[in-house]
Amino acid sequence: MNISQLRARLRAITRGAALALCALAAAPGHAQEPWPSRPVTIVVPFAPGGNTDMITRLMAERLTKAFGKPFVVDNRGGAAGLIAAEYVARAPADGYVLFMSTLTQIVTAPMTNKIRYDPVRDFVPIINVGGNPFVLTASTRNNFKSLDDLVRYGKAHPGALNVGHAGNGGLTQLSALLFLNRAGIQATMVPYRGGAPALADVLAGQIDLYSASVSEVMPYNGTGKVSLLAVSSDKRLPVLPNVPTIAETFPGHEVDTWNGLVGPAKMPPEIVDRIAAESKKIIAEPEFRARLEKAGIIPLGETRDAFAQRIQKDRAKWKPVVEAAGIQPE
Known part of the structure; x- marks a missing residue:
């Protein structure tokens, strides 16, 4: 093998090695660290x-x-x-x-x-x-003892109930609207800048109803400061075993x-x-x-x-x- 042939052979080997390295680098997952390798x-x-x-x-x-x-x-x-x-x-x-x-x-x-x-x-x-279901939480001013009490009052007094919520389009508003629609109740929706002020006005008797998250109202359970009328889950909650579900009155309701x-x-x-x-x-x-x-x-x-x-x-x-x-x- 003369010098020219040797050089040609070396160039071919080099090209082949380079192509092999490129193919290996492009192979899926190559050189990638296994997940997770960092936070x-x-x-x-x-x-x-x-x-x-x-x-x-x-x-x-x-x-x-x-x-x-x-x-x-x-x-x-x-x-x-x-x-x-x-x-x-x-x-x-x-x-x-x-x-x-x-x-x-x-x-x-x-x-x-x-x-x-x-x-x-x-x-x-x-x-x-x-x-995280919701709890229909009522002011004590109307003395609602049950969901039936609320429904009877709401149907007899269209638009009289004031229902607070934590802002337009939020779930405290939409969950309340879904219940009201199913119950056939017309009510006045009152927007707040958050759930805390809405619940505060229920406690103060300024509004009638608020669809609260469970964690919001747990501190008031059994205190007599508000009435927890019904939960929006399909089954009763272990932490509120005495609070019925909305579905017990309106089958299929679940939020x-x-x-x-x-x-x-x-x-x-x-x-x-x-x-x-x-x-x-x-x-x-x-x-x-x-x-x-x-x-x-x-x-x-x-x-x-x-x-x-x-x-x-x-x-x-x-x-x-x-x-x-x-x-x-x-």
């Missing part, structure tokens, strides 16, 4: 405190143990959680940014707000952790504002499935379930397909309620 952020759409934050911190603590990497809570409150939702929708879909969503950001927001994300196209459901983990839409399916599998184990833990139930939260553990079906069902439920209320996106 994972779970975005919460509200300020610290409250059910959503509490659920997220409980999950983050246990997911950290399950995966051996920190799961960090990032509170991004504002605009009923829409700021947080948009942030996650635009985040890299690599499994390192997750969102503890509520029904509002995924279901009702497109019906009541002009949003800059698509709740179907931009997110993948991972697992629905728990449902809750769930908390579920979702991620950016293009997250790798294997990562979605791993998070869902570990989360389902966590939700099945007796201690974890007890913590949720003590706060009036119903443990669910619905993974991707069941969670997606719930979302579709909730859209079908709330669309006519929003339309009947005349709420326009703003």
